Amino acid sequence: MDFAISISGFVALYVFMLAAFAGWVIIGHVPAILHTPLMSGSNFVHGIVVVGGIFALLNASTVLEQAIGFFAVLLGAGNAAGGYAVTRRMLAMFQTSGPRLKLVHAHAKARHPKHG
Amino acid sequence: MLIMIPQLVIGVADLAAAFLFMYGLQRMSSPATAPSGIFMAGIGMAAAVLASFLYVFSVSAAAQPHLPVNIGLTLAALVIGGGCAWWSGKKVAMTAMPQMVAVYNGMGGGAAGAIAAVELFGGKAQGITQLVVTLLGALIGAVSLSGSLIAWAKLDGVLNKPLRVKGQQICNAVVLLVTLGVGGIIAFAAAGGSAPLLTLPALIYLFFGCALVFGVLMTLPIGGADMPVVISIYNAFTGLAVGLEGFVLQNPALMIAGMVVGAAGMLLTLLMAKAMNRSVANVLLTNFGDTPKHIQGAIKGSLKPVEAGDAGIFIRYAKEVIIVPGYGLAVAQGQQKLYEFVKLLQAAGVTVKFAVHPVAGRMPGQMDVLLAEAGVPYDMIFQLEDINDEFANADVALVIGANDVVNPAARTDKSSPIFGMPILNADKAKKVYVVKRGQGKGYADIVNALFYGDNCDMVYGDAQAVLVKMIEAVRGLGAAAAA
Numbered sequence: 001m002d003f004a005i006s007i008s009g010f011v012a013l014y015v016f017m018l019a020a021f022a023g024w025v026i027i028g029h030v031p032a033i034l035h036t037p038l039m040s041g042s043n044f045v046h047g048i049v050v051v052g053g054i055f056a057l058l059n060a061s062t063v064l065e066q067a068i069g070f071f072a073v074l075l076g077a078g079n080a081a082g083g084y085a086v087t088r089r090m091l092a093m094f095q096t097s098g099p100r101l102k103l104v105h106a107h108a109k110a111r112h113p114k115h116g
Numbered sequence: 117m118l119i120m121i122p123q124l125v126i127g128v129a130d131l132a133a134a135f136l137f138m139y140g141l142q143r144m145s146s147p148a149t150a151p152s153g154i155f156m157a158g159i160g161m162a163a164a165v166l167a168s169f170l171y172v173f174s175v176s177a178a179a180q181p182h183l184p185v186n187i188g189l190t191l192a193a194l195v196i197g198g199g200c201a202w203w204s205g206k207k208v209a210m211t212a213m214p215q216m217v218a219v220y221n222g223m224g225g226g227a228a229g230a231i232a233a234v235e236l237f238g239g240k241a242q243g244i245t246q247l248v249v250t251l252l253g254a255l256i257g258a259v260s261l262s263g264s265l266i267a268w269a270k271l272d273g274v275l276n277k278p279l280r281v282k283g284q285q286i287c288n289a290v291v292l293l294v295t296l297g298v299g300g301i302i303a304f305a306a307a308g309g310s311a312p313l314l315t316l317p318a319l320i321y322l323f324f325g326c327a328l329v330f331g332v333l334m335t336l337p338i339g340g341a342d343m344p345v346v347i348s349i350y351n352a353f354t355g356l357a358v359g360l361e362g363f364v365l366q367n368p369a370l371m372i373a374g375m376v377v378g379a380a381g382m383l384l385t386l387l388m389a390k391a392m393n394r395s396v397a398n399v400l401l402t403n404f405g406d407t408p409k410h411i412q413g414a415i416k417g418s419l420k421p422v423e424a425g426d427a428g429i430f431i432r433y434a435k436e437v438i439i440v441p442g443y444g445l446a447v448a449q450g451q452q453k454l455y456e457f458v459k460l461l462q463a464a465g466v467t468v469k470f471a472v473h474p475v476a477g478r479m480p481g482q483m484d485v486l487l488a489e490a491g492v493p494y495d496m497i498f499q500l501e502d503i504n505d506e507f508a509n510a511d512v513a514l515v516i517g518a519n520d521v522v523n524p525a526a527r528t529d530k531s532s533p534i535f536g537m538p539i540l541n542a543d544k545a546k547k548v549y550v551v552k553r554g555q556g557k558g559y560a561d562i563v564n565a566l567f568y569g570d571n572c573d574m575v576y577g578d579a580q581a582v583l584v585k586m587i588e589a590v591r592g593l594g595a596a597a598a599a
Contacts, residue, residue, distance in 0.1 A: 003120055003123035003124045003127050004123060005127065005366050005367070005368060006366060007363065007366055007368060007371070008245075009245070012363050012371070015368060015371050015372065015375075016359065016363075016371065016375050019359070019371065019372040019373075019374075019375035019376050019379070020375045020376070020378060020379040021379070022138060022376060022379075023138075023141075023375060023376030023377065023378065023379030023380045023383075024379040024380070024382075024383055026138060026141050026142050026145075026376070026380075027141065027379065027380040027383050027384070028383060029142070029145040030141075030144050030145050031145065031146070031147075031499070032387075032472075032474055032480075032481060032484070032499045033147065033472070033481060033484040033494055033497055033499065034144055034147060034150060034481060034484070035384065035387075035474075035479075035480035035481030035484070036213065036217075036477075036479055036480060036481040036482050036484065036485045037144065037150060037154075037481075037485070038141075038144055038380070038384075038480075038481070039217060039347070039348065039351055039381075039384060039479060039480060039481075040213070040217050040220070041140070041141065041144060041153075041154050041157065042141065042351060042355070042376070042377045042380045042381065043217055043220050043221050043224065043351060043354075043377075044154070044157065044158075044161070044220075045137045045140075045141065045157060045355075045373050045376065045377050046224045046351075046354050046355045046358045046373060046374055046377040047161065047220075047224055048133065048137070048161060048164060048358065048369060048370055048373040048374075049224055049227045049228050049231070049358040049361065049370065049374075050165060050194070050227065051130075051164050051165060051168045051367065051369065051370065052227075052228075052231045052358075052361055052362065052365050052367060052370050053193075053227050053230065053231055054165070054168040054169070054171065054190055054194075055168060055171050055365055055367070056230075056231045056234040056235070056365075057186055057189055057190050057193070057234075058171045058172055058175055058179065058183070058186050058187070058190060059171070059175050059176055059179045059186075059238075059240075060179060060182060060186055060234065060238075061176070061178040061179040061182055061238070062237075062238070064237055065234050065237060065238050066182070066185070066186065066189060068230050068233045068234050068237065069186075069189070069230070069231075069234050070189045070190075070192075070193050071193075071226070071227075071230045072226075072227045072230035072231050072234065073189075073190055073193035073194060073197065073227075074193040074196060074197035075197060075223040075224070075226040075227040075230065076197070076223070076224065076227035077193060077194045077196075077197035077198035077201070078197040078198065078200060078201035078220065078223045079201070079220050079221070079223040079224035079227060080161055080165075080198065080201075081197070081198035081199070081201040081202040081205070082201030082202065082204060082205040082216070082219070082220040082223070083205075083217075083220050084154065084157075084158050084161070084202075084205075085201070085202050085205030085206050086205040086208065086213065086216060086217065086220075087154045088151070088154055088155075088158075089205070089206070090210070090213070090485050090488075091147070091150045091151045091154060092151060093210075093485065093488040093489050094147040094150070094488045094494045095488070095491075095493055095494065096147075096148070096493050096494060096495050097493035097495050097496060
């Protein structure tokens with residue numbers, strides 16, 4: 001058995017086409033209210049480039065390659081970590097009024113026990 | 117047999133990552149499931165990064181002696197790059213999110229470009245297809261890096277004026293052609309031909325230099341309010357570059373993730389351009405100021421200024437209120453005060469809804485995030501197409517810091533530069549209050565007919581200060597009633 005991956009010519013085009021189509025359909029279902037987290041989230045997803053950077057750096061054999069590879073991993077890691085951090089932060093802010101309204105009512109009752 | 121185990125693990129981890137990325141993005145179709153979506157994508161990323169260290173078992177013979185150093189460099193780069201970005205991402209203010217996203221995006225583009233550079237300098241890309249794809253990814257990645265950095269500088273206010281000179285488009289076209297030409301020579305030389313004039317490394321430096329310069333030139337003339345389109349397009353560019361480098365490295369996870377993001381960025385770019393009623397080419401190649409000056413039709417009526425407190429009390433006695441927040445609200449940092457005012461209204465039995473225009477902000481959906489940060493529940497926030505018919509039934513439309521997106525000329529005045537742009541029909545409400553800093557015009561430099569309408573009053577002042585006065589006035593009513 002061999003697990004080496006070889007993608008060439010038309011196979012690559014098929015992969016690209018299907019991925020682009022999937023992305024288009026998936027993103028098309030995201031409501032406009034989430035467009036900013038979506039953008040930072042998809043930004044995070046292309047942070048996977050760090051894996052390519054690690055591959056390039058581990059296989060570097062000259063100082064120049066090491067320097068550029070280091071740069072690639074540095075930037076890729078920044079892309080991934082930063083994208084994840086801001087997306088998580090933003091998504092945590094989106095709340096429904098359901099539980100919040102209950103809170104307001106409870107608060108109002110506590111403030112006016114006479115009317116209760 | 118043993119040598120295959122790392123390969124198998126990497127393969128499985130990358131496959132899982134590709135699946136989790138798409139599943140995670142799919143879960144972003146609702147605010148309720150979105151947090152778990154990004155968490156799943158995060159697990160995918162962690163798995164792929166951890167597994168990628170197994171590449172140490174299959175490094176080329178030439179790199180074998182450097183392996184310990186390379187592993188150390190990798191760990192250092194991961195910790196420094198990831199750590200700094202994580203820290204800044206935790207700290208950044210929500211209003212500064214567009215420039216932060218621009219920076220992260222530029223980093224991704226730069227990483228893709230750097231990978232291409234390693235492949236090119238190391239002579240690892242073999243065959244004409246691989247060379248062309250490597251160069252294409254390098255070009256797009258480098259443009260995305262320098263372009264995103266200029267976008268950051270513009271959004272952060274480091275560069276505050278669009279830089280436009282005559283013949284800029286021709287200059288940009290020449291730089292692009294030179295870049296492509298140098299790329300062609302590199303492909304020819306690396307494939308075995310003899311490089312004319314310069315050595316191969318010199319050509320590669322030249323290629324990256326030109327690509328970076330092109331990204332700068334392309335972004336410099338674009339104005340602040342066009343930034344939603346620019347950020348989306350660079351997001352798509354980085355995705356595309358990552359996908360192409362994924363092909364070069366024969367890594368399907370990179371190919372899939374990159375192309376999914378490329379398509380996503382393209383879709384958002386088109387949506388944003390549509391919301392501004394301009395084509396993508398129009399945003400990138402021409403400037404708003406360049407549109408022929410149209411003669412403003414005579415506007416009937418006058419501007420009627422009122423006191424903030426009086427407006428606040430009027431709104432308090434309305435039944436249904438729709439609030440149109442614009443970028444001016446964010447500039448004045450008035451979101452918290454706005455929601456405080458809204459809670460007062462709700463307590464008094466007023467129905468309040470928020471109407472958000474797609475380009476309210478400096479990146480797609482920024483206003484929604486800013487409202488969410490202030491604590492506004494997302495079921496109170498409505499998008500243009502969902503709420504536009506409701507303005508006719510609303511007692512009051514409260515426009516805060518928005519201008520062009522509520523200009524009825526977009527519907528009625530064929531000669532207006534914004535004619536055809538989808539707008540929020542605030543003018544259809546029974547009463548309109550516009551909170552505005554002064555009498556200046558909006559970004560498009562057009563007089564807003566809404567402000568002169570019979571049903572419209574102007575409240576001049578800083579959005580936050582105006583809201584404080586409104587809150588005080590409404591609170592004063594309650595106190596007077598209780599006394």
